[in-house]
Amino acid sequence: MYLRPANTAAHCALWALIRDGLRNRDLPAPDALDEDIDYQASWAHPDLVLGQICNLPYRAQFRDRVTLVAAMDYDLPGCAPGYYNSVFIVNRDSHLSDLRHLRGRRMAASALLSQSGYGAAQQWGADQGFVFASPLITGSHAASIKAVATGAADFASIDAQTWWMAQQDDPLTGQVRVIGTTPASPCMTLITRKEQNPAPYLAAVTDAIAALPETHRQMLGLRGVVALPPAAYDIALPPDP
Incomplete structure (x- = not known):
């Protein structure tokens, strides 16, 4: 979900370690990441080995x-291990401050x-007693920033990990500013x-992250993974706009 040109090598290195860990546990694993398959199709694929899904x-x-x-753990500010949130951004010159x-x-979504x-x-918004109506659907966080x-x-809600990455390579982040954050929820999972038995997959990923060179770990901002209880995902679905 966070694959970008700047961090492709780090993701590929992480996958190679996960792949070998899965094979060492007698689980099939492809040689390389599939960067072309539609993410919805990948999650539904009957031969899915490992995927990363939004909660x-x-x-x-x-x-x-x-x-x-x-759940992935990117050590995000204000979030418990295995959780993430989003930052609310507005235009740099906007009078909106609260x-x-x-x-x-x-809203751009x-x-x-x-x-x-x-x-x-x-x-x-629901916690405040209202919903955001008629959002502009952009197709990506990068497009929402734009x-x-x-x-x-007027504003957008940007994945905090994506925001961290975008600040390093998207000049448009200089045209917006953060005015707050959303509630936290389980991170990319x-x-x-x-x-399947999740235990050997969890072990392979945990070992792979521990063995990942520090330069790659810093590039990904990745601290580890956390096996959250299923109840952590018991969150009400958002309303239709």
């Missing part, structure tokens, strides 16, 4: 169709089935196909 599509569509392995000012404003780009913001930077939307 909203997991809760909404895949909970009974896959095996939960563990999250309460977002009520009635135009990466996708309706994105927890970080849509669900977390609606969760925050929408706020160019004035096409590793899954495999249905009716």
Whole structure:
């Protein structure tokens, strides 16, 4: 989910370690990551070895169709291990400075089935007693940042890990500013196909992260993985816009 040109080598190195760990545990694993398959198709694939899923599509569509392995831990500020949140961004020149000012404003959302780009913001709004209506669907966090930077939307909710990466290579982040954060929820979560024992997958991933060279670990911002209880995913689905 976080593959970018700058960190491709680090992701590939991590996969090579996971792959070898799975094979050492008599589990099949492909030589390389599949960078072309549609993510929805990958999660539903009957031969899925390992995938990374956002908790909203997991809760909404895949909970009974896959095996939960563990949540990624990127050591994000204000988040417990295995959790993440999103940052609310507005245009650098916007007068908006308080999250309460977002009520009635135009939201840019990466996708309706994105927890970080849509669900977390609606969760925050629900806690305040309202919903964000008629969001501008952009297709990606990068496009949402652009929408706020160019004035096409008043604000957006950006995955905190994506925001950390974007600040390193997306100049448009200089055109926006953060005014707050959403509630935290389970971070990007590793899954495999249905009716598998998650233990050897978790062990292979844990060992791989421990063996990953420090330069790659820093590039990914990855601290580890956490096997969260299934109840951690018992979060109400966001409302339709």
